[in-house]
Amino acid sequence: MASPDRPLGLLAELSYRCPLRCAYCSNPVALHDYAEELSTDQWRRVLSEARQLGVLQLHLSGGEPLLRRDLVDIVAHAHDLGMYSNLITGGQALTGARLTALADAGLDHVQISLQDVDPVAADAVAGKPVHHRKLAAAALVAASNLPLTLNVVLHRGNIDRAGSIIDVAVGLGADRLELANTQYYGWALVNRAALLPTAAQVAEAEQAVRAARQQLDGTPEIVYVLADYHDDRPKPCMSGWGSRQLTVAPTGAVLPCPAAAQIPNLGIVNVRDAPLADIWFDSPAFNRFRGTDWMAEPCRSCPRKEIDHGGCRCQAFQLTGDPAATDPVCSLSPHHDLVTAVVQNTARPPIVPRIMRSLDHPL
Amino acid sequence: MSGWKLRTGVRLQYDPVRGAHVLLHPEGVLRLNNTAAAILTLCDGDRDSAGIADLLAESFEAVVVQQVQGFLTRLAQRRLVVADG
Numbered sequence: 001m002a003s004p005d006r007p008l009g010l011l012a013e014l015s016y017r018c019p020l021r022c023a024y025c026s027n028p029v030a031l032h033d034y035a036e037e038l039s040t041d042q043w044r045r046v047l048s049e050a051r052q053l054g055v056l057q058l059h060l061s062g063g064e065p066l067l068r069r070d071l072v073d074i075v076a077h078a079h080d081l082g083m084y085s086n087l088i089t090g091g092q093a094l095t096g097a098r099l100t101a102l103a104d105a106g107l108d109h110v111q112i113s114l115q116d117v118d119p120v121a122a123d124a125v126a127g128k129p130v131h132h133r134k135l136a137a138a139a140l141v142a143a144s145n146l147p148l149t150l151n152v153v154l155h156r157g158n159i160d161r162a163g164s165i166i167d168v169a170v171g172l173g174a175d176r177l178e179l180a181n182t183q184y185y186g187w188a189l190v191n192r193a194a195l196l197p198t199a200a201q202v203a204e205a206e207q208a209v210r211a212a213r214q215q216l217d218g219t220p221e222i223v224y225v226l227a228d229y230h231d232d233r234p235k236p237c238m239s240g241w242g243s244r245q246l247t248v249a250p251t252g253a254v255l256p257c258p259a260a261a262q263i264p265n266l267g268i269v270n271v272r273d274a275p276l277a278d279i280w281f282d283s284p285a286f287n288r289f290r291g292t293d294w295m296a297e298p299c300r301s302c303p304r305k306e307i308d309h310g311g312c313r314c315q316a317f318q319l320t321g322d323p324a325a326t327d328p329v330c331s332l333s334p335h336h337d338l339v340t341a342v343v344q345n346t347a348r349p350p351i352v353p354r355i356m357r358s359l360d361h362p363l
Numbered sequence: 364m365s366g367w368k369l370r371t372g373v374r375l376q377y378d379p380v381r382g383a384h385v386l387l388h389p390e391g392v393l394r395l396n397n398t399a400a401a402i403l404t405l406c407d408g409d410r411d412s413a414g415i416a417d418l419l420a421e422s423f424e425a426v427v428v429q430q431v432q433g434f435l436t437r438l439a440q441r442r443l444v445v446a447d448g
Contacts, residue, residue: 008392054380056392084387109372109389147372147389221442
């Protein structure tokens with residue numbers, strides 16, 4: 001196999017702590033395993049090594065990254081290195097003073113999540129009355145010199161309001177709107193039966209997106225993330241394993257994607273124990289599914305193997321127990337009936353809200 | 364026509380790791396060749412495509428105004444530059 005490319009993006013999961021309880025959260029369910037967060041100096045070292053490795057895009061996420069009191073320091077260090085920093089936040093804790101401090105430190109872009117546009121439904125999903133504070137935070141960003149992205153995770157309970165969500169994004173002056181169908185990892189997988197929309201709901205939302213794109217002059221840009229369970233070809237997950245992005249989890253585990261820690265015996269290395277470049281180029285975790293040599297049939301002889309990379313390794317593991325299997329979303333997968341059965345199942349159990357266990361209290 | 368400038372939240376930068384200029388924007392990176400980087404360096408909000416092509420002709424023989432206009436129009440469609448004014 002040729003030497004891997006250098007990564008362009010780093011997802012820095014600064015903390016899994018979060019005041020919200022969203023049932024579609026992709027964070028790991030066993031959060032009590034993740035209590036010991038990297039220190040400020042350790043994050044500085046991670047960012048310096050990431051820049052030397054080639055990273056230009058920094059996604060500051062979590063959990064809720066604003067819970068890190070050293071966030072301004074981390075942003076300032078990223079800016080000094082020449083990185084473009086994106087803050088991925090719930091927004092409820094974003095004050096004008098904090099935003100100004102982050103912007104002065106060199107923050108480049110803010111993404112705020114909204115749970116819904118119906119305030120009652122939004123607060124029910126978040127588990128707290130935060131919707132109006134989120135709208136206020138979005139207005140603060142829109143009035144600043146930073147670009148604003150709104151992110152709304154779509155699921156059975158809110159997808160029918162896709163058109164109204166677009167209207168709210170326009171009203172807030174957002175530059176981008178991400179309408180992202182739930183991806184079933186972590187808590188979202190636990191709640192899959194309750195969250196999964198019907199095929200008809202998905203089709204209607206996609207029609208609303210098409211209509212809005214025609215009607216708007218390109219602002220906000222609408223980024224629509226597909227509902228892969230309703231598709232018959234898998235998503236090109238991470239643009240290929242260990243190809244363009246890496247994730248550093250709150251504890252320092254370096255992962256090919258945020259969900260990868262669940263795959264057994266992956267050979268995950270912690271950034272406390274090795275230089276980031278060694279982990280990217282040489283660790284078993286990153287080399288396990290690089291390229292196409294690991295593929296079995298039907299991927300191995302598939303003309304699309306360089307396009308969709310066999311889909312998602314974590315999804316293959318979650319659904320079949322084998323992380324090297326073809327993503328069962330693909331209609332060519334021998335396990336595709338597993339996805340079909342989920343989509344056709346009409347039982348709607350109650351939602352299990354994300355809980356934090358030992359992480360509920362700040363460290 | 365009005366002058367070209369980078370859109371808010373878009374940054375032109377040299378990446379010493381790759382030895383190339385890049386255009387950084389929300390959630391994305393566009394790697395640039397030397398001509399593209401030279402064009403974008405001249406997007407100061409005042410110069411139109413003709414003004415940029417005139418200045419570029421001093422260092423790049425083959426650049427014509429239609430190429431500059433075509434390149435910047437494509438970047439405008441990708442929401443990376445805007446025609447100011």
